[in-house]
Amino acid sequence: MTAEHAAAAPLKRTPLYGQHQALGARMVEFGGWEMPLQYSSILEEHRAVRTRAGLFDVSHMGEFQIEGPEALPFLQYLVPNDVGRLAINQALYTTLCLPTGGVIDDLLIYRLEAERYMVVVNAANIAKDLAWFQEQARRFSALQITDRSQETALLALQGPEAQAMLQPLAAVDLATIRYYRCLPGNVAGLACLISRTGYTGEDGFELYCEAAQAPLLWERLLAAGKERGLVPAGLGARDTLRLEAGYCLYGHELTEQTNPLEAGLAWTVKFEKGDFIGREALLRVREQGPARKLMGLEMLERRVPRGGYTIYDSDAGGESGSSGADQRAIGVVTSGAPSPTLNKSIGMGYVEAARAIPEHLVQVEIGDRRLAARLLTLPFYKRRK
Numbered sequence: 001m002t003a004e005h006a007a008a009a010p011l012k013r014t015p016l017y018g019q020h021q022a023l024g025a026r027m028v029e030f031g032g033w034e035m036p037l038q039y040s041s042i043l044e045e046h047r048a049v050r051t052r053a054g055l056f057d058v059s060h061m062g063e064f065q066i067e068g069p070e071a072l073p074f075l076q077y078l079v080p081n082d083v084g085r086l087a088i089n090q091a092l093y094t095t096l097c098l099p100t101g102g103v104i105d106d107l108l109i110y111r112l113e114a115e116r117y118m119v120v121v122n123a124a125n126i127a128k129d130l131a132w133f134q135e136q137a138r139r140f141s142a143l144q145i146t147d148r149s150q151e152t153a154l155l156a157l158q159g160p161e162a163q164a165m166l167q168p169l170a171a172v173d174l175a176t177i178r179y180y181r182c183l184p185g186n187v188a189g190l191a192c193l194i195s196r197t198g199y200t201g202e203d204g205f206e207l208y209c210e211a212a213q214a215p216l217l218w219e220r221l222l223a224a225g226k227e228r229g230l231v232p233a234g235l236g237a238r239d240t241l242r243l244e245a246g247y248c249l250y251g252h253e254l255t256e257q258t259n260p261l262e263a264g265l266a267w268t269v270k271f272e273k274g275d276f277i278g279r280e281a282l283l284r285v286r287e288q289g290p291a292r293k294l295m296g297l298e299m300l301e302r303r304v305p306r307g308g309y310t311i312y313d314s315d316a317g318g319e320s321g322s323s324g325a326d327q328r329a330i331g332v333v334t335s336g337a338p339s340p341t342l343n344k345s346i347g348m349g350y351v352e353a354a355r356a357i358p359e360h361l362v363q364v365e366i367g368d369r370r371l372a373a374r375l376l377t378l379p380f381y382k383r384r385k
Contacts, residue, residue, distance in 0.1 A: 014059035015153050015214040023232055031124030033060040035235055042236035046340045049200055049241055053159030054233030055221055058199075058206070059214060062126035062149040064133060067116040069142040075109060075117060078136055078277060080260065082270040086111040091180045091197060094268050096121075096129065097278030101259040101285060105129050106250055108197065110182060118193075118208075120154075122250045136277070153214035157221060158204030158233075158241075160383070165225040166205055170194065174205070188220035199238065201245025202383055240337050243346065246296065246379030252307055252334045253294055253348055262290035262350065264378060293356035296376035297333065297347040297364070303371050305336035305347035305364045312370055314361040330355045333364060339380065346380055 011034040020027065025036035036057065038045060048054050066075060075083040081094035088111055096104040105128075108120040121129045126149055133145050157166055163174050172185035172194065182195035193208040209217055222230060239249070246264075248254045253263055260269055261282060269282055297305055311331035336347030351362075358377045363370040 012060070014057055015211045016057045016059060016218055019215055019218050020057070020232075025232070025234060028235070030235055031060065031122070033123055035060060036232070038234040038236045039232045042234070042240060043340050045231055045233040045237035046240050048229060048231045049159045049202055049233060049237060050341055051160065052229035052231075053157060053161045053165055053204070053225060054200075054231055054237065055218070055225070056156040056158065056233050056238055057154075057214075057218070058156050058238075059153040059211070060123035061154055062121040062123060062129065062147070063152045063154075063208070064119040064121065064130065065116065065146040065148050066119060066133075066143070067113075067146075068144050069115060070140040071115050071117055071143060074137060074140045074143050075119075076273060077139070077275060078133070079107065079109070080269040080276055080278060080282065081109075082273045083109055083111075083117075084273065088113060089182050091182060091195065093180075095254065095260045095265060096132070097260070097276075097282070098256060099278055099281060100256075101261075101278045101281035102256040103250070103254040103258055103260060103263070104132060104256060106248065106254055110193075110195070112193075118148075125250065151211050153209050153211045153217075155207045155209070155214065155217060155221065156198055156200075156204065157207065157225075157230075158198045158200040159202050161225075161228050161230075162202070162204040165228050165230055166221075169220065169224050177205075188217060188224070190217050190220075192217070199245075199247055200241040201247070201379065201381055202241070239335075240340060243335055243337055243348065244339055244341055244379065244381035246348070246381075248294075249335060258350070259285055259290075261285045262292050262294060264294045290353055292331065292350045293353050294334070294348060294378070295331075295351050295356050295358075296378045296380055297336070297349055297362075297373050298376050298380075299345040299347075299364065300372040300374060302345070303364075303366045304338055304345045305333045305349070305366070305373065307334055307336065309333040309336070309349075310365045311349055311351060311373075312363045312365065313355055314363050314372070327363065327370065330362070341381055348378065351375060 028037040079094040110118040169188040198204040312327040331351035333349040
């Protein structure tokens with residue numbers, strides 16, 4: 001396929017495209033998909049999730065089924081985290097690494113049965129990840145990999161009121177589902193996998209169902225939650241919510257040129273479990289120490305840091321707003337946005353390890369100016385439990 005043909009390829013749509021149109025959503029391209037950016041406003045939807053609940057369509061995510069006697073050894077070799085510790089109906093977060101330690105993607109892995117797992121991958125990486133899984137699977141014989149992305153839909157109900165809204169529709173006691181656990185069960189009369197996970201920093205549930213059932217599930221959830229203030233929420237709010245919670249986004253904080261140790265994800269790398277792809281490279285990073293670290297960034301002036309902006313060390317001299325020719329670049333912004341919860345502009349970025357110090361003053365180059373900011377430990381926001 002030529003570049004011209006690839007550029008002209010139609011955007012993919014989730015099973016809920018008609019619902020988004022009916023609600024007047026502003027649609028945008030995201031990872032090759034036509035997705036809702038917002039329905040009312042990013043600010044309204046963000047605040048609804050922090051105070052009540054929002055309903056997200058995340059059906060663009062990919063789902064692979066891994067099953068067979070060698071499913072566990074395969075996954076243990078494939079990822080740095082310890083899949084062997086999973087009980088049935090438990091999930092874990094992990095990266096997927098190259099031999100260099102660089103991140104191919106970040107994933108959720110669910111153990112659904114003794115020899116059956118579901119792996120959830122990022123929408124833009126479905127084809128790349130599937131090819132990588134199939135290539136690595138050649139080392140194993142008693143294993144089957146099935147791409148179930150097309151037939152699976154995923155809705156995320158997120159916010160402090162999520163359990164109260166969902167429980168009247170659910171055939172299982174939601175209070176028994178702990179964080180990063182799941183249960184199969186009917187919701188609004190439809191078969192789902194109910195998972196207590198999310199990407200917003202709030203309590204909530206992710207509901208996996210058959211793609212054909214997604215529109216009905218969406219409508220029933222919105223109707224049931226209306227009195228409690230449930231709103232549909234788009235990618236705009238999803239991004240500001242995850243940024244406040246300090247969650248990485250693939251293509252920004254995580255790429256094939258970054259590794260999980262510098263990204264603050266050392267807790268997902270279990271060297272003691274044995275061999276896995278990238279282990280030797282990550283051991284060297286651990287022994288030498290990461291050259292840079294992912295940090296939070298709080299602007300002290302009224303501008304927004306955006307991905308790609310350069311971070312300069314304030315200690316090198318120069319005043320806020322000056323060209324600062326004598327200052328030294330020490331990092332780069334990976335994500336940034338106004339924070340509706342904190343009422344200030346925030347971001348994340350990689351900074352030289354020696355300068356990755358909480359409260360350290362820096363400057364961010366925005367246009368032709370360098371504006372004051374300070375480094376912070378992530379996350380910016382933690383919900384009350």
